[in-house]
Amino acid sequence: MIRDAAGRLGFAPSLAIVISAAVIVALVSITSGAYPLSVADILSVITSREASDPVASMVLLEVRMPRLLLGFLVGAVLAVSGALLQGLFRNPLADPGLIGVSAGASLAAIAVIVLGNTWLGGWLAMTGEWALPIAAFFGGSCTVLLAWRIANRFGQTSVATLLLAGIAINAVAGAATGLLTFYANDEELRSLTFWTMGSLGHAGWDDLLVGAPFMLLALFVAPWLARPLDAFLLGESVVGHLGYRTDTVKKAAILVVGLGVGAAVAVSGLIGFVGLVVPHLVRQLLGASHRVVLPLSALVGGTLLVAADSLARVVVAPAELPIGLMMALIGGPFFLALLLRTKVI
Amino acid sequence: MVLSVNSVSVSLGRSRIVNDIDCYLRAGELLMLLGPNGAGKSTLLKAISGDLPYVGSVRFAGRELGQWRPEWLARQRAVMPQRVEVNFPLTVEEVVRLGRPKTASVGSDPVVDQLMSELDIGHLRHRLVPALSGGEQQRLQLARVLAQIIDSPGDRLLLLDECTSALDPAHQQMVLELVHRLAKNQGIAVLAVVHDLNLAAQFADRLLVMKAGCLVHEGSAREVLTPDLLEAVYGFTARVIELDEGYPMVVPRRGGLPNAYLAPGNPSCRQAS
Numbered sequence: 001m002i003r004d005a006a007g008r009l010g011f012a013p014s015l016a017i018v019i020s021a022a023v024i025v026a027l028v029s030i031t032s033g034a035y036p037l038s039v040a041d042i043l044s045v046i047t048s049r050e051a052s053d054p055v056a057s058m059v060l061l062e063v064r065m066p067r068l069l070l071g072f073l074v075g076a077v078l079a080v081s082g083a084l085l086q087g088l089f090r091n092p093l094a095d096p097g098l099i100g101v102s103a104g105a106s107l108a109a110i111a112v113i114v115l116g117n118t119w120l121g122g123w124l125a126m127t128g129e130w131a132l133p134i135a136a137f138f139g140g141s142c143t144v145l146l147a148w149r150i151a152n153r154f155g156q157t158s159v160a161t162l163l164l165a166g167i168a169i170n171a172v173a174g175a176a177t178g179l180l181t182f183y184a185n186d187e188e189l190r191s192l193t194f195w196t197m198g199s200l201g202h203a204g205w206d207d208l209l210v211g212a213p214f215m216l217l218a219l220f221v222a223p224w225l226a227r228p229l230d231a232f233l234l235g236e237s238v239v240g241h242l243g244y245r246t247d248t249v250k251k252a253a254i255l256v257v258g259l260g261v262g263a264a265v266a267v268s269g270l271i272g273f274v275g276l277v278v279p280h281l282v283r284q285l286l287g288a289s290h291r292v293v294l295p296l297s298a299l300v301g302g303t304l305l306v307a308a309d310s311l312a313r314v315v316v317a318p319a320e321l322p323i324g325l326m327m328a329l330i331g332g333p334f335f336l337a338l339l340l341r342t343k344v345i
Numbered sequence: 346m347v348l349s350v351n352s353v354s355v356s357l358g359r360s361r362i363v364n365d366i367d368c369y370l371r372a373g374e375l376l377m378l379l380g381p382n383g384a385g386k387s388t389l390l391k392a393i394s395g396d397l398p399y400v401g402s403v404r405f406a407g408r409e410l411g412q413w414r415p416e417w418l419a420r421q422r423a424v425m426p427q428r429v430e431v432n433f434p435l436t437v438e439e440v441v442r443l444g445r446p447k448t449a450s451v452g453s454d455p456v457v458d459q460l461m462s463e464l465d466i467g468h469l470r471h472r473l474v475p476a477l478s479g480g481e482q483q484r485l486q487l488a489r490v491l492a493q494i495i496d497s498p499g500d501r502l503l504l505l506d507e508c509t510s511a512l513d514p515a516h517q518q519m520v521l522e523l524v525h526r527l528a529k530n531q532g533i534a535v536l537a538v539v540h541d542l543n544l545a546a547q548f549a550d551r552l553l554v555m556k557a558g559c560l561v562h563e564g565s566a567r568e569v570l571t572p573d574l575l576e577a578v579y580g581f582t583a584r585v586i587e588l589d590e591g592y593p594m595v596v597p598r599r600g601g602l603p604n605a606y607l608a609p610g611n612p613s614c615r616q617a618s
Contacts, residue, residue: 007471090432230443233433237396237426242443242493243419287473288433 009285011292018296022072022303029071029310030064034318037064067203070211071309071323072302074200074268075278077215077260079301080222082275083282083293084253087229089159092283096261096275099162099254100143100169105265106196107173107180108139113192114180133210133266140262143169148254159236159250198271198324200309211267218260219298225253226290233288271324273331274301281338346407347372347500347534348393353401355385355392362388363399364558372500373532375525377545379569380555381579386538387427389555390506393536394424406500420446423493427506427538429486431474437461437485438470444492456496460488463523465516479511487520494533503527505537509544517541521548542595546570554578566592 009017031037041056078096085094096102112120112135123131147169151162177196184192194201228244239246264271278301279293286292305323312326348370355363363385370376378386392399395410395418403410405422423444431440441457461467464484469477474485487508494501503524509517525548527533539545545552546566554562554569556578562569570593575583582601586594 092433227443227447230435230439233435234429234431234440234443235426237391237394237424238429240396240415241394241419241424241426243416245415283434287439288435289439 018299025307070203071306073215074264075305076298076302078274079278079297081257083279083297099166101140101261103170103173104143105136105140109136114184136266144258195269197322198269207267211263214259214263218256229290273327349404351402355399370534375528375535377549378538384555385558420497422502423490424504425490434473444489483511501533503535546592
């Protein structure tokens with residue numbers, strides 16, 4: 001019995017499929033790259049403390065491992081955030097970028113890149129090598145709070161106002177980013193471009209230390225919202241009729257997205273498409289119940305991002321393509337194909 | 346008294362939509378709310394279900410609405426809105442189960458099966474909701490709403506806003522017979538907004554008539570559904586026939602509309618407020 005009564009792939013079989021895919025992708029990702037590792041190399045590094053090949057050990061433990069974990073976490077958080085917002089807005093087009101969090105985070109990061117030597121010298125001196133991720137995290141959180149305050153003016157959270165505020169904040173942050181780009185010199189422009197196209201290229205254990213707590217928190221809180229989010233699909237008033245505290249649910253969801261996406265952008269730059277495409281794909285195959293959509297979006301999102309990252313490392317080796325670019329290249333056509341095949345969104 | 350509403354008024358923006366309404370509802374009573382479009386029926390129902398801020402007092406089972414914990418209230422009181430639009434691929438069974446308590450969410454649920462077959466949606470169980478017809482969706486929503494309170498102990502209240510508007514005559518009859526039976530056998534108090542006067546005559550214990558935000562008449566079908574009153578409230582002329590079945594039937598007259606909106610006896614308390 002692979003398919004359930006509704007003709008969809010059941011939860012357990014799909015979980016098994018996705019987890020196997022995740023393991024295969026993780027293996028491919030950890031072995032491929034500018035310095036190829038074999039499975040035997042990996043086993044020898046893991047089993048014996050004094051590894052035969054110090055380079056293999058270094059590549060595995062200091063480069064590939066943190067990158068794999070970070071890629072998986074970022075993909076999972078972006079996909080879950082997309083699913084949360086799509087449920088909250090009852091709109092399959094909602095995306096973590098929509099409420100301004102990505103724009104705010106990247107504006108702050110770009111400000112650090114461009115103004116780090118002049119106006120923001122104090123910030124650099126204070127935060128050292130973590131200047132960029134911490135600034136991005138604060139930028140993301142502040143924009144979410146701003147959109148939040150605007151949407152909450154009358155004691156209740158207006159989802160429509162939140163959306164409109166997000167659009168306005170995106171526009172302003174985009175303009176400010178454009179201004180900074182205009183003032184950037186060649187070298188700054190290069191690292192800035194990499195930021196806006198997203199990259200896991202610098203991923204290390206310190207990035208994980210900064211981002212992982214927030215991202216893990218977001219991933220573990222999200223499943224608690226599954227039942228009330230199902231009620232949201234029937235309309236906001238129904239949520240209250242069914243006995244959920246509508247405003248608390250909204251606040252929790254937006255907070256989770258703000259924390260998670262803020263942390264994700266802080267460590268990896270702007271990576272689009274995961275948040276939009278993954279929940280959509282999961283819903284098409286497995287239905288819209290959030291008890292299925294949230295966990296599977298996390299797994300599929302993580303796997304997809306790690307796969308895209310492996311490809312990005314290989315296609316133009318020894319150089320790397322930005323992963324945001326890679327995601328759009330894979331995700332765009334795939335999404336279009338999906339749209340052409342399906343009737344009900 | 347399951348529900349008592351005391352001097353409730355609702356304003357949207359500057360206009361007062363519901364004006365100083367008093368009404369009550371006993372256990373097992375089926376009360377139907379009539380009135381022309383825009384009379385404030387749905388708005389009153391929304392105030393009673395806690396969706397809209399109101400002035401006055403709404404008490405359910407003796408306690409003010411705002412003092413109920415939402416999760417407890419949901420087990421005792423269910424609301425069926427006029428429209429529920431589902432754009433996401435949920436199945437019929439998933440939607441009905443949304444109404445069930447958290448503890449009943451795993452395995453098969455006899456209450457859900459029973460309600461789905463009584464409302465003639467059992468065969469649609471695994472279909473996706475956006476692909477259903479309007480009438481099927483309406484029966485589905487009623488099943489979800491009933492699943493919420495049908496096996497709860499204590500006082501129960503069912504608020505229905507035009508729960509038969511998209512149904513064919515046979516299903517209208519089926520739905521209201523089910524609601525009527527639940528009221529009588531289980532003691533559920535029902536407040537339903539309806540437009541079909543003949544369905545109201547057939548099933549209601551008591552009728553309330555609203556016009557321009559005010560409660561203008563209250564009584565049994567025989568007291569309320571008279572030619573004079575219909576003309577004063579709706580502005581159309583009709584014949585009322587007493588049927589052997591024991592309830593009246595309203596037959597509108599062709600061409601009986603001209604004096605509709607010029608009727609002199611229109612109570613217009615909305616302007617007075």
